[in-house]
Amino acid sequence: MHDFLAELGLQTHNEGTSTGTTTITDNQSTTHAIYSPVDGQLIGHITNTTAQSYERVIDAASAAFLQWRKMPAPKRGEIVRQYGNILREHKHALGKLVSYEMGKSLQEGLGEVQEMIDICDFAVGLSRQLTGLTMHSERANHRMYEQWHPLGIVGIISAFNFPVAVWSWNAMLAAVCGDVCVWKPSEKTPLSALACQKLMAKVLEQNKLPEGIFCLINGNAVVGEWLTKDTRVPLVSATGSTRMGRIVGATVAQRFGKSILELGGNNAIILTPHANLDLALRGVVFGAVGTAGQRCTTTRRLIIHESIYEQVKQKLVNAYGQLTIGNPLDAKNLVGPLIDKDAVTAYEQAITKLKEEGGNILCGAEVLNGKGYESGCYVKPTIAEAKNTYHIVQEETFAPILYLLKYSQIEEAIAMQNGVKQGLSSSIFTDNLQEAELFLSAWGSDCGIANVNIGTSGAEIGGAFGGEKETGGGRESGSDSWKAYMRRQTNTINYGKELPLAQGIEFNL
Secondary structure (H helix, E strand, C coil): CCCHHHCCCCCCCCCCCCCCCCCCCCCCEECCCCEECCCCCEEEEHHHHHHHHHHHHHHHHHHHHEEEEEECHHHHHHHHHHHHHHHHHEEEEEHHHHHHHHHHCCCHHHHHHHHHHHHHHHHHHHHCCCCEEECCCCCCEEEEEEEEEEEEEEEEEECCCCCCCHHHHHHHHHHCCCEEEEECCCCHHHHHHHHHHHHHHHHHCCCCHHHHHHEECCCCCCHHHHHHHHCCCCEEEECCCCHHHHHHHHHHHHCCCEEEEEEECCCEECCCCCCCHHEEEHHHHHHHHHHHHCCCCCCCEEEEEEECCHHHHHHHHHHHCCCCCCCCCCCCCCCCCCCHHHHHHHHHHHHHHHHHHHCCEECCCCCCCCCCCCCCCCEEEEEEEECCCCHHCCCCCCCCEEEEEEEECCCHHHHHCCCCCCCEEEEEEEECCCHHHHHHHCCCCCCCCCCCEECCCCCCCEEEEEECCCCCCCECCCCCCHHHHHHEEEEECCCCCCCHHHHHHHHHH
């Protein structure tokens, strides 16, 4: 473990770590311990940001913005390109730290770092394509156009399940747009964030740029509250629960700030009689148990046509019986631990509520103990028969619990898919063109993401990522998501000798 921490420039837990813009601390700082859900071992201690050090971070970011915004966008893209390269150099070490600190499989940890590299590549290209718009004026000898300017400080609050990738979705785009970033990672996975910060500090130092362009603050919800209330931070991008999003959205809106909210998901896959079941089975199982069910895009509901229901049910139970659960750094294990014992408690409570409402457990519903499971964070992925109207089915439980639901008509299936408060990701498996097009139509899926013949998880950085309803409505990553990190300005230039007014108004002095 210590080898990959050392490669990333992190000290062992006996020596401690520090945070700020990588270095800022003060005498009032406290630390908290970080334990791995993989084996329950202490990884290290992280320094919490105090009110005093927070002010110093914001001051550093504000000063850095005055320099950073003047740098041409392609030059900013060059810094992002260099960061992508340093991530390539340290991909295995950072991916291993992500896996060990969060509990996802090593392949998923490496995949998360690759996603960071990909968004760096995307942002480098974007730095030469921050286009505006020209328009014809109704007034003679006038030209109208729109241009986009950086906002300033972008606050980024990220969640534990993707400790580094979601930060990069925001930070790399914001950076080429001319913004500076202050990152508040989850208090459950701050070491991965600190590693990213240290790698970025090397790039900034090599280019003689101020550390304040990319800043890091650490701590609990109180530290995040400082960010959301701060009028010096015009945009806050927050990933987390719907409960958290309500607080962040209301707080930022109250001060007329902007927010990007990526919140809960209650994602469903529809299996029609025309589905390729071999294809669908892989998509369902990975979507339901990948990252131990701790993705916002995790498949939580499987809506199955009555004619294939029993067949699908049996195939799934058989597939779950083959899942290997254990240390995620071991490639033979397909399912790792939940993030902590609180998550295990939530898993157990959800199963209890399901039984009380009449649900039928088909497999799983067990917390694992004994050799290899000493952390107390390992659970068996669960399949249960349920109804879409159950209260527990309407909620998002951040654990590997899959609810099987039955339908008879495709319109009924789509209504069930849409019949929850969340609206992030959705999918249908069918080889029938009419069913696929109906699902993708304006009266089909109401989610921000709608897929055909692939699962609900596995978003690519080229597309805008986000959802509707209680998922928040924000968009990150690809497409034109960059516009959220900039302010639009409409310009009119009069190159004539007269001053005609709009709509032909006469105003003679």
